[in-house]
Amino acid sequence: MNIKVMIVDDDELIRSSLKYILATDTAIEVVNTSSNGDEAYNNLQNIDVDVILMDIRMPICNGVIATKKIINQYPNKKIIILTTFDDDDYIFEALKNGAKGFLLKNVSPDKIIEAIKIVNQGSLLLHPDVTTKLKSMLHMEKSTDWQEYSLTDSEVSIMKLISEGYANKEIAEKIFLSEGTVKNKISDILDKLNLRDRTQIAIFYLKGGKKQL
Template identity: 45%
Template sequence: MWRVLLVEDQAIVRQGLKVILEQDKNITVAHEANNGAEAIAVLEKYAIDFVMMDVRMPIMNGLEATTIIKKRWPAIKILILTTFNDDEYAVEALKQGANGFLLKTADSTKLIEAVYSCMHGGLTLHDEVAAKVMPKLLQHTSKPSVTVALSPRELLITKLVGEGKTNKEIANQLFLSVGTVKNHITQILQKTALRDRTQLAIYAVKHDITD
């Protein structure tokens, strides 16, 4: 069962998210926090698999918390909850290693799907916000060619990661085992000197990687 930490300064919103998430048998909301500072304090004491976090919060916002969490606990998955006015924060959160972002207006099915996607290695981007965020990620970027020597298979896997595909989806599409896909991604991260698959996804978009 995945242990979730909800980080949101509005108690009524936290309660609603908890009710939705715990409808799924694989998810339990283990802890809650009002802001990023409280979230870090929780992570110092308890084992957490997944953090669902608001962007705008007092004391420490979601961007600041994401930066610290990914530096100290890189294996923890982070999904940023955002509004249309928070897209600048969302871009920065992705750059710091967040595993995706979702609008607060998302329905319950999409919310649970986002948890599964992140936990299985996917990059969750709410369609409506992605349309605003991706241009910002590409801003001041002239689609440079890839300078790192990646094999054709590695380039294809990088492309699929950039599309938000999970390891399982990539494995099914390329008729490989999940373990083989993981090994390829590890090698790609080493070659590109990137920290994780979120940075790899952004790398794929910036470099316009295609088949």
């Protein structure tokens, strides 16, 4: 089944370019393009969408606000934020609002296609530069006593790898566990910390164990 994608950007040229790029992969189908967050939100009432490519800076309704509105109403939608190096003020808010990934606008076409597939599978996608910015913004405490939260060493390792954007299969390979075991451990982490999803796990880890999301 094709991955149904919505493109949201106020620049018509960018919308057309992204649509052209995504059309080169037979596993992806662009079902809608919208020019701002409000338009995207309204269009979702009538369109089945799996992944949304969302520009972060738009008039009327930007990507941060649109992400919050959409995830509140459609929690299963997966949103990838299109950003630039100077969007620090927006990145953390978009992540808190439920974004599942961040892509720099200057990435290659194959990276955009790969990102859509990764996020559609349920993984969190953070560009290394974005992760570095987040760590700096959140003032991560490296001395956190994770045992305070009844977390095992392997669970902390999994949290760290999730915060770095690794998928379950990659995590399993890195810590020498089966993919099924990794999935079970992620469920345990969510239960222990009373968190909702991988995004909240990443924020929790990057904030050094603080739950204010």
